Amino acid sequence: MPTTHRVALLGALLLPVAAGANVETHLAAVLKFGPRVTGSEANAQARTYLEGQFRALGYEVRRETFTYPRFDDLGSGVEVGGRTLAGLALQGSVGQEVTAPVARVSGVGTPEEFAAAGVRGRVAVVDRGTLPFAHKARNALAAGALGLIVVNNQPGEVRGTLGEPVALPVLTVTREVGAGLRSGERATLRVRVREGDVTGVNVVASKSGVTRPDFLFGGHMDSVPGAPGANDNLSGTLAVLDLAGRVAGTPLATRSVFVLFDGEEDGLHGSRAYVKANPEIVRNLRGMFNFDMVGVNVTPLTVSGEAGLVEAVRRSSGAVGRVGDTGGSDHVPFAGAGVPTLFFHRGLDANYHQPGDVLADPALIREAVDAALKTVNALPASRP
Known part of the structure; x- marks a missing residue:
């Protein structure tokens, strides 16, 4: 120069x-x-x-x-007890609305843990961690759950992907939202997504x-x-x-x-x-x-x-x-x-x-x- x-x-x-x-x-x-x-x-x-x-x-x-x-989340969330709580759909989740009782799962989402929680016909709620999102979702689906909510194990929201399509509405929520989801309470899970x-x-x-x-x-x-x-x-x-x-x-x-x-x-x-x-x-x-x-x-x-x-x-x-x-x-x-x-x-x-x-x-x-x-x-x- x-x-x-x-x-x-x-x-x-x-x-x-x-x-x-x-x-x-x-x-x-x-x-x-x-x-x-x-x-x-x-x-x-x-x-x-x-x-x-x-x-x-x-x-x-x-x-x-x-x-x-x-993959776009068009406004997903869960309604429980008259309250609408924010959540984020995981990429690969199916877009769907389901209403059913909540089933809290103790553990990280193994097949045995979903079975023990009795998630069939219910919206399963499980903590994030250890298992990939897709494994949790497949295990929930195989156990008969109508939907799955993954609760973050860290502060803040979770933006992520299943890594593959799973025929189940899957939502992630913060720890604060997850604390308000109790077994037996009726909830409406709304997963609204668009791919294009x-x-x-x-x-x-x-x-x-x-x-x-x-x-x-x-x-x-x-x-x-x-x-x-x-x-x-x-x-x-x-x-x-x-x-x-x-x-x-x-x-x-x-x-x-x-x-x-x-x-x-x-x-x-x-x-x-x-x-x-x-x-x-x-x-x-x-x-x-x-x-x-x-x-x-x-x-x-x-x-x-x-x-x-x-x-x-x-x-x-x-x-x-x-x-x-x-x-x-x-x-x-x-x-x-x-x-x-x-x-x-x-x-x-x-x-x-x-x-x-x-x-x-x-x-x-x-x-x-x-x-x-x-x-x-x-x-x-x-x-x-």
């Missing part, structure tokens, strides 16, 4: 405060849309808003769409004429159902936008592409689709920088990935650098395609995938961007 380019990039670290202040503005604006589940109206609203911000910075924006199969294809949309921003970028800066825009996703991962999304804003007037902008991935929460679908659809760009990347959950300081900022990039992190910033992959996020498909990657992350906070994920610290987001820009500045001037 020529000296003049390095000076320009260092200047991007010191842009006027107004550029950084936009992080606060964007946080408030996007959070108002609600959980950004892939395929939802909130996701579309957030995408339109963020596209407008990239365009305002002078970037061209395009959308790349992709589809994948998904969902369309995801990646947002791709770059300067006009950029066809062979050196760097891709990315983060996923989607969140899980019920979670506004401030830290996971509006923090990473806004790190990408903030970085794009800081370098907009520098040579780095013409050597970069900025991508907001969709479908990450359902299995890295957006990043996998991008790698597949853009082989020439991917093949020539010097680095893919992925930002995921950088707005809550659970641990100091950790940057993990390819050895050469991690060494640049260590030389240039105070971030903790670790060689190797330390998280399943959108850098993974790029690493699999041979691209050197860096994963910027601060750990899982207490509101991870919860309705309480409504806060992210703009200063921490900007700190992650600082580390990324310093890392690029510390790299050799040209491709190896």
